[in-house]
Amino acid sequence: MKLSRLLTLAFFLLSYSAFAQQWNKKQAAVVLTYDDALNTHLDQVVPVLDSFHLKGTFFLTAASPAFTKRLSEWKKVVANKHELANHTLFHPCNGSQPGRGFVTPDYDLATYSVRRITDEIRMTNAVLQALDGKKERTFAYPCGDTTVDGKPYMEELKGDLVAARGVHGELVPQGPTDLYNVGSFMINGQTGEELIKLVKQAEKNKSMIVFLFHGVGGEHSLNVSLEAHRQLLQYLKANEKTLWNPTFIEAANFIRASGNKK
Ligand SMILES: [Zn+2]
Incomplete structure (x- = not known):
């Protein structure tokens, strides 16, 4: 083979692999996540996502009344290809941190053992599996707290969870990333x-950008207006040729398949 042809081939292969590593062959990925199992997620968010054919990941607190009282509706959310994900049974946060006046003594992560938090997270996996039949599950840390008694509890759970979302505001670059935060x-x-x-x-x-929503049009002290949320979805739809909108688990599996070693 002539050197020039060899070079062309090498260039083609290199540029193809760089291209393939992009976000499912698109320029960027946008993951929409919604925390805490709120009524507004079923009443407002799912219908507007469906109207744009966009996908969301719902990090569910399994003991939340908006979950326990509306199980059949959450089941329908799965049928529309959204992701049901694990946000624990009782949403324990570390009450000893500043600004945590809302933490109740019964569900204060500062008083938990690693065994208790990992048991509750595994139980939430079982509840969600009963709803959607899926064995692979992603997780989001309540209040972003990752440790119990100074120990990172995720170490015990890597066999139960494929990825976890943290709360530090940064874009996820291409290449190796910590899929458990x-x-x-x-x-x-x-x-x-x-x-x-x-x-x-x-x-x-x-x-990749991961959005973390709580209230949409109300129901939570962390909130975004229905109009602002709709405008974002409209932009994602209008730019779907360059923007990939996976669920969180699809994004995590894509990153892992791209050779993530972390
Ligand atoms: Zn939460």
Whole structure:
């Protein structure tokens, strides 16, 4: 083979592999996650996602009344290809941290053992499996707390969970990343324009952005308006040729399949 042809082939292979490593052959990935199992997720978020054919990941607190009283509706959410994910049974947070006046003594992570938190997370996996039949599950740390008594409890759970979302606001670059503490952007009060600006940053950096929503149109002290949320979805739909919108588990499996060693 002539050297020039060999070089062309090498160039083609190199550029193809760089291309394949991009976000499912798109420029950036946008993951939409919704925490704490709220009524508004069923009443407002799922219908608007479905109307745009977009996918969301719902990090469910299994003891939340909006979950336990509406099981059949959550089952339908699965049928529409959204992800049901684990946000523990009782949402324990470390009450000894500043600003944690809302933590009740019964569910204070500061008083938990590693055994108790890992048992409760495994039980939540079982509850979700009963609903959707799936054995692979992702997780989000309540309040972003990752340790019990100074020990990172995820060490015990890597066989039970394929990935976990953290709360540190950073874009996820291509290449190796810690799949058990994936960064996300906590949304509270932003306008539609500000949400879209975050996506544009991800596009510019060829990164993945994970949005962390709680209330949408109310129901939580961390909240975004229905209009701002809708504007973001509209932008994602309008730019679907360059933006990939996987669920969190699809994104994690993609990163792992791309050769993630972490
Ligand atoms: Zn939460």
